[in-house]
Amino acid sequence: LARVVVTSGLRGDFPAVPGEFEIDARTVFELVSRLDERWPGVAELLGTHVSVAVDGELVADWSQSLERSSEVLLVPHIAGG
């Protein structure tokens, strides 16, 4: 099971989602799908307002595999000029 952490700056956006939890997913795609099943609407935010970091690195390719020991951080997506 991968450990998911909703970083504190985002917790207001996910009031129903616990700050930390474990989830069974083989890839980030699968993780996002599972999250959206459990908390509908999360996937939309993950595509726009939220970035995903796996084991300390921001992920651009959601096919990246998750290990049982993976730590997944959901962090704010930062705009630029």
Add this chain to the structure above:
Amino acid sequence: MNDMSAKPEPGTLRVVGTRPVRPDGVDKVTGKAVYGPDFTVAGLLEGAVLRSPHPHAKIRSIDTRRAEALAGVKAVVTGADFPDLESLIVSAGESSGDIIHVSRTCMAHEKVLYEGHAVAAVAATTAAVAREALALITVDYEVLPHVIDPERAMRPDAPLLHPELKTRGAGEGDAHPNVSHKIAIERGDVDAAFAEAAGIAEGRYVTEFVHQGYIEPHAAVAMWQADGQAQIWASSQGHFSIRSLTAAVLGVPMGDIRVHPLEIGGGFGGKTGIYLEPVAMLLSRKAGRPVRLTMSRDEVFKATGPAPGSVVKVRLAAGADGTLTAAEIDFIYDAGAYPGMTVHSGLTCSIGHYNVANARISGCEVLTNRPASKAYRAPGAPQVNFAVESAIDELVRKLNLDPLEVRLKNAVRPGDPQVNGVPYGAIGYVECLEAARAHPHWTAPLEEGVGRGLAGGFWGNYGGPSTAAVSLAEDGTVLVTTGSPDIGGSRAAMAMMAAEALEVPYDSVRVTIADTSSIGYSMVTGGSRTTFATGKAVIEAAGKVIAELKARATKIWSCDIGAVTWRDGAAHGPDGQSLSIKQIAGKAAFSGGPISASVGLNAAGYLPGFAVHICDLKVDPETGHSRVVRYTAVQDVGRAIHPTYVEGQMQGGAVQGIGWALNEAYSYNADGLLENAGFLDYRIPVASDLPMIDTVMVEVPNPDHPYGVKGVGEAPIVPPLAAVANAVRDVTGRRLTTLPLTPDRIWAAMQN
């Protein structure tokens, strides 16, 4: 220039790090470049936009009959011509927002929310007729109370811009329709750390709306044909965003709109959205002819997106040795009429350049009757950095410590956690501080009446999606095509990276920025991403072309691929044989056809850019007039592909930050109307105001880019606000906490 950049290792890099002439230079200095307002097409109609004279009003009705009857008028549109949309979050470059708000920014429907909000538009045979027609449109307004001050907007009795708006991130009982977004984080034991501190500095820092100040106004030409196919010609930071947003606002497929990029005369984040394009499209459809809309300077100030104003309360604690032990920060960002996307970057950039074990940071975004704010170089970072770096200066003075050494002691290093918890990669803040310490500026004696300020800061930068194609002309010329508008010299950088990869001369590479139907998607040129992300795509595409060139050589020589190497722009095979890129390209038709490769990628591995600025500033004690007399910008640039353009980014960012600190502010009267919508009254720095901005490029290469690139465009606007304010503090003995630091404010402070 003091160039401390690491030189490419001999024999490894031959083009990267050199300073060739930019490919777009001649057109620009001879006035031949075609910018947004310059573009014309046969049968073109001129458009004009009617804008609200009120900061807040209901639109009871709009009567356009007299305008439509005027000779020469071919079309009139209002909000009623725009399709009704369902609320939907859409990506707009790096940011995102509700498509309804995007649509309303182009044209008000039920209400106007700021002076200058578009309410109707006309297309006519001449610009004079179009303007005359605007005067014939009657809008019946019900004027509503307005709110310009963000703190007032948060009160329970404040006029509401969007009564239905839900506060994103608000807790129970914590919402307000004028507060669009709230965030908060806390770590460690903040109260205990303050209780044990050797020194505490606190203050309330205020900044106003400031405009990016690009010289080229917004403009768009649209031609929407009867068969539904449309073309738009516009300058922007991202023509793919123009396509997607215009398609979403008008409810048409993206493929029906082809957007052609034009030369851009400055954007700095302010040209990542849309204002005119859907309006020009609707006018064109009604008129059956192409339509051009061009903003005046007055319209640019009143109706496009400046940077948010801010109120930042900061409290910092440190031990006697200068170790930062706690931070408490609460900030308000004034987003104007519609929600923006800067609170998270405000939070991330507040103390992200230092290790502070105990922190409580909260921020909110407030809506006011001002134009909707947009990105401006490192959006959301300079405002909070001004407060934090000013407070550090106060703390250092209280503890009688060295401002540079304190920053060095607390600076983040690779592996340290960012505010969001993700560890930093190969960052170079420490190297920047060390370079600043080693620079002669830092230890140069100060003349009478001159003060010195120091500040550091950073911007996270970005990667994201880009597409690039590399093809060979029959004579071996390398043709690079991207979808990334060139704002800061990226055509030169792309050509240099392609030349480096292919091992050919820079002069044999030509770069084109293609329209949305001629190349795959690329995200906006913003977030300091283009040289990094689009550059990666160019390098990968060049690598594929090399592989193909080698394959063609094996066909010509009838040898194995393993026997062929690529160096010096040529294939080298068995028995000392070689074929140049020109020779292989000339035989391409007989060895498999034209040679080209395209790469689309979502670039990961981007790294933040850190900067340290030193400002010497002279103050006239009789008038309060200040003048920057020496300025040095130090920055970790990863590796500079074209050092001159990197230095240009550093200088440009510094100058814009100095303007923010000393001169620039939106000034509203009691009626909620903007008083200084022009460059005479909104004073951006000009060359005669400033000394040469010295630059020091520190190169800590990014291991996730083939040539070590980090974004460089945004970090340099982060430190100047505090660097200037700290210099004013140094020379006057007074801490000024409200920007801009105008002569009257400095003079008044010096009287106390």
